[in-house]
Amino acid sequence: MYGEILLSEPLVVLQTDNVLETCKGLLANKQVLLVTSNSFSKAGWPRTLQEQTGIDICAVVDNIQPNPQRKDLESLHQRLKGESVECVLALGGGSVLDSAKVLSRMLTEQSLSENWLAPECLWEGPPIPVIAIPTTAGTGSEVTPFATVWDSQEQKKYSLGQVRPTTAIFAPSLTLSLNREQTLYPALDALSHALESLWNRHRSELSESRALKAIALICDALPKTLAQPHNIEARTALQQAAMWAGLAISETKTAIAHAISYPLTLSYAMPHGLACSFTLKAILAEQQACFNVPTQYVDKIKALLDKLQLSVEVERFVSPSKLLAEFNTDLDPTRAANYAGDISHQALKRILERSLYTSKRC
Numbered sequence: 001m002y003g004e005i006l007l008s009e010p011l012v013v014l015q016t017d018n019v020l021e022t023c024k025g026l027l028a029n030k031q032v033l034l035v036t037s038n039s040f041s042k043a044g045w046p047r048t049l050q051e052q053t054g055i056d057i058c059a060v061v062d063n064i065q066p067n068p069q070r071k072d073l074e075s076l077h078q079r080l081k082g083e084s085v086e087c088v089l090a091l092g093g094g095s096v097l098d099s100a101k102v103l104s105r106m107l108t109e110q111s112l113s114e115n116w117l118a119p120e121c122l123w124e125g126p127p128i129p130v131i132a133i134p135t136t137a138g139t140g141s142e143v144t145p146f147a148t149v150w151d152s153q154e155q156k157k158y159s160l161g162q163v164r165p166t167t168a169i170f171a172p173s174l175t176l177s178l179n180r181e182q183t184l185y186p187a188l189d190a191l192s193h194a195l196e197s198l199w200n201r202h203r204s205e206l207s208e209s210r211a212l213k214a215i216a217l218i219c220d221a222l223p224k225t226l227a228q229p230h231n232i233e234a235r236t237a238l239q240q241a242a243m244w245a246g247l248a249i250s251e252t253k254t255a256i257a258h259a260i261s262y263p264l265t266l267s268y269a270m271p272h273g274l275a276c277s278f279t280l281k282a283i284l285a286e287q288q289a290c291f292n293v294p295t296q297y298v299d300k301i302k303a304l305l306d307k308l309q310l311s312v313e314v315e316r317f318v319s320p321s322k323l324l325a326e327f328n329t330d331l332d333p334t335r336a337a338n339y340a341g342d343i344s345h346q347a348l349k350r351i352l353e354r355s356l357y358t359s360k361r362c
């Protein structure tokens, strides 16, 4: 159902109705580090995995917080570096998957250099293989080679590269119990990934086709899922969309909407999926001519975002006046420079104002 996936590193993508059986087949006779969320741990997944599959789980990490912090990952490295981990099994949302990917890299070293998050940091060998089972639909972390690490104290965000999972397992039934926010924000992240890869200097025919697949799926399946949370077809479509969008940004990386988002997540704890999506419609309106987004897709996206009224969601984290007063329009160039258009400081202010005050006018 996923067709051929062309990547520079091998990635196996599976879909299953029986996670336990699939894990059993992949992880027999391996020492496994399980990284999962507190809720899956409380629901008994570590024990179930061990008892029903016979997997040798040598350690469990189940205290991952949203937006994984550098200091917490360094503490986990201290705790786990003595274990002989042969495979990391990640079962959770984007933060769990990112943490597992980072740990798969960290645990290849007994001691970390001070600059372990810097792009120039040299690692001795490849990361430990990661099997990623997403329990949300949106971040695409299960297929991307990046993982985001945050340092809230220092107000910094890092992106660790070359940590793509070896296997992504989609089990849409695991997403059936997600609430509205847990459904909406990751799906918006996927929509942002798709658009960011389209208006990107590094776009290719392949990344464009993947991004457009993602947009079509999200515009159809997100309203259905919000209206009928137990609609398994719609949930399946959202996971597929997240995968296609994740593969698109694997090639292009993200761009301006993500550059805008990072300070908002650092300063106001705004969830990533909201922070990187509430400006999408205004960005589309600002410079539509230079975007490689077909009109029929633009119309669908605008209709979806109009309905969602994201400015109201943003106000739960920060008032529009405070955000506008405090926002530094010197964006993180590592992402903003990928944007194919040319956004001035004034245009950026206009985008923020439109996104915060006039969500219907753009």
Ligand SMILES: [Zn+2]
Binding pocket: 139, 189, 192, 193, 258, 272, 276
């Ligand atoms: Zn994102």
